Each structure stands twice: as C-alpha cells, then as structure tokens.
Amino acid sequence: MQDLQGKTLIITGATRGIGRGIALKMAAAGCHIAFTYASSSKAAETLVAACQKFGVKVKAYQSDAADFESTQKLVEEVLNEFESIDILINNAGITKDNLLMRMSEADFDKVLEVNLKSVYNMTKAVIRPMMKQRKGSIINMSSVVGLKGNAGQANYAASKAGILGFTKSVALELGSRNIRCNAIAPGFIETEMTAQLDEKTVDEWRKAIPLKRGGTPEDVANACLFLASDLSSYVTGQVINVDGGMLT
Ligand code: NAP
Numbered sequence: 173m174q175d176l177q178g179k180t181l182i183i184t185g186a187t188r189g190i191g192r193g194i195a196l197k198m199a200a201a202g203c204h205i206a207f208t209y210a211s212s213s214k215a216a217e218t219l220v221a222a223c224q225k226f227g228v229k230v231k232a233y234q235s236d237a238a239d240f241e242s243t244q245k246l247v248e249e250v251l252n253e254f255e256s257i258d259i260l261i262n263n264a265g266i267t268k269d270n271l272l273m274r275m276s277e278a279d280f281d282k283v284l285e286v287n288l289k290s291v292y293n294m295t296k297a298v299i300r301p302m303m304k305q306r307k308g309s310i311i312n313m314s315s316v317v318g319l320k321g322n323a324g325q326a327n328y329a330a331s332k333a334g335i336l337g338f339t340k341s342v343a344l345e346l347g348s349r350n351i352r353c354n355a356i357a358p359g360f361i362e363t364e365m366t367a368q369l370d371e372k373t374v375d376e377w378r379k380a381i382p383l384k385r386g387g388t389p390e391d392v393a394n395a396c397l398f399l400a401s402d403l404s405s406y407v408t409g410q411v412i413n414v415d416g417g418m419l420t
Pocket of ligand 1 (some may be wrong): 173174184185186189190192209210212213215226235236237238263264265266284313314315316357358359360362363364365366370393
C-alpha cells in the first residue's frame with residue numbers, strides 16, 4: 173500500500189460511488205480527508221466514521237462544487253482546519269441524459285456547471301496554497317464518454333471532454349511549480365449513477381468490455397492512489413483509462 177501519511181486530500185462528491193471508494197482508499201493509506209457532498213448528510217456522517225477507523229483526520233463539508241464563491245470559502249475553511257492541501261480530486265458529477273433534440277438548455281447548462289465549472293472553481297482555489305508548498309497533485313474525473321462521445325449524453329460528454337483540455341492546460345501551466353494535473357477516464361463503473369441505466373443497456377456495456385465486467389469504485393481509487401502518490405512524480409498532463417479495455 174502506498175503511504176500518504178500526513179498528506180491532506182480534498183475531494184468533491186464523496187458520499188457515494190467512486191468518490192466514497194477513493195476517500196476510503198486514501199484514508200487507508202494514511203491521508204487526511206476533507207470531502208464535499210451536495211445533500212446526503214447521513215451518508216456523509218457514515219463516511220466520516222468509516223474513514224476515522226484508519227486513524228486519520230476527516231471532515232465533511234456540504235458545498236456546491238458548481239458555485240464559485242462557495243468553493244473559495246470551502247478551500248479557506250479546509251486550509252484553516254488541515255493546514256495544507258496536497259491532493260485535490262475533482263470527482264463530483266451528474267448526468268441529465270437526453271437526445272439533443274429533447275435536451276433542454278437548463279439540463280445542458282446544469283451538467284456543464286456541476287461537471288466542468290466545478291473543476292475550474294476548485295482548481296483555482298487550491299493552486300495558490302499548492303504553489304506556496306511547491307508541490308501538489310490534482311486529479312480530475314473525466315470519462316470514456318469524454319473521449320468517444322455517447323448518444324443521449326451530449327452535455328455529459330462535452331463536460332468530460334472539457335475536463336481533458338483543462339487538465340492538459342493546467343499541467344502545462346503549473347509543471348514548473350511541481351504541481352501535477354492528470355485525469356482519469358473511468359468506463360462503466362457500477363455505482364448509483366449507472367444504476368439509473370436499464371438492464372439491456374448495462375448488458376450491452378458489459379459485453380463490449382474486454383475484461384467482461386463492470387468496474388468498481390476501488391478500481392478507480394487504485395488509479396487515484398497512484399496519481400496522488402510519489403509513484404507518479406514524473407507523470408503530468410495524462411489521462412488514465414480505467415475501463416476494462418473498453419476503448420482499446
Ligand atoms: P454518484 O454515485 O452519482 O455520486 C456523485 C457524488 O457527487 C455524490 O457524492 C453527490 O453528493 C456529489 N455531487 C453531486 N452534485 C454535486 C455538487 N453540485 N457539488 C458537490 N457534490 C456533488 O456518481 P459516481 O458514479 O460515483 O461518479 C463519480 C464521478 O465519476 C463523476 O464525475 C462521474 O461523472 C464520473 N464517472 C462515473 C462513471 C460511472 O460509470 N459511474 C464513469 C465515468 C465517469 P450527494 O450524495 O450529496 O448527492
């Protein structure tokens with residue numbers, strides 16, 4: 173297990189699914205955890221207790237990642253509480269699927285705000301403290317859909333493709349300050365987000381995956397652990413696909 177003892181992670185959207193898996197994996201590696209959520213206060217309390225079992229400091233923050241002012245305040249609060257921020261994982265994301273013909277402007281805007289604008293908000297807030305530390309790792313949750321598109325997900329695909337351009341630009345801007353910025357493109361990971369899909373679609377996804385199974389939050393968390401730790405100290409501006417070979 174990689175040792176992240178004494179480091180602090182801030183992660184958005186960790187009450188469920190992939191974010192929860194990441195928070196637990198990082199806590200198991202000795203990392204202190206500040207995590208956000210939109211509304212699931214009960215799930216947040218449960219996660220705090222689960223992470224505390226690893227003997228690390230943990231705090232949950234109800235904070236809308238899409239709101240610029242809230243995220244700047246959030247990062248200030250986290251810095252006061254934890255003193256440093258070593259790792260940022262921009263994980264919060266939503267879907268509002270529909271064919272473009274039927275996709276409302278509100279649903280397009282909302283997905284872009286929560287999935288992409290949030291990445292700008294959080295990254296903008298952490299880069300100053302990370303520059304002072306002359307070290308940091310930023311990990312952005314994209315998707316295979318951002319690389320190949322998906323019918324019924326023009327808004328989601330656009331947000332996830334946008335994250336890739338953002339990631340590579342930030343990597344170029346901040347490399348000289350020893351701040352790394354990478355993205356992960358998960359494939360079909362079995363969480364509440366994918367539980368919304370009908371059984372037929374899920375079967376089709378599974379058949380198309382060379383490893384013949386859906387991924388788990390832990391599969392994605394393992395890639396995060398690599399990108400967060402010094403094992404990846406010479407890796408920046410990259411996209412790691414965690415998709416069972418889906419895009420091969
Ligand atoms: P999920 O189960 O739906 O969980 C989403 C998390 O984001 C929840 O903790 C939710 O908090 C939080 N959230 C939603 N809106 C927020 C906001 N405005 N501000 C702060 N937090 C917010 O999603 P998931 O499947 O774990 O996906 C996590 C990330 O991986 C997303 O970016 C998603 O696009 C990406 N991804 C997922 C898959 C997949 O197959 N599952 C594949 C590729 C990429 P509440 O619980 O309070 O609502």
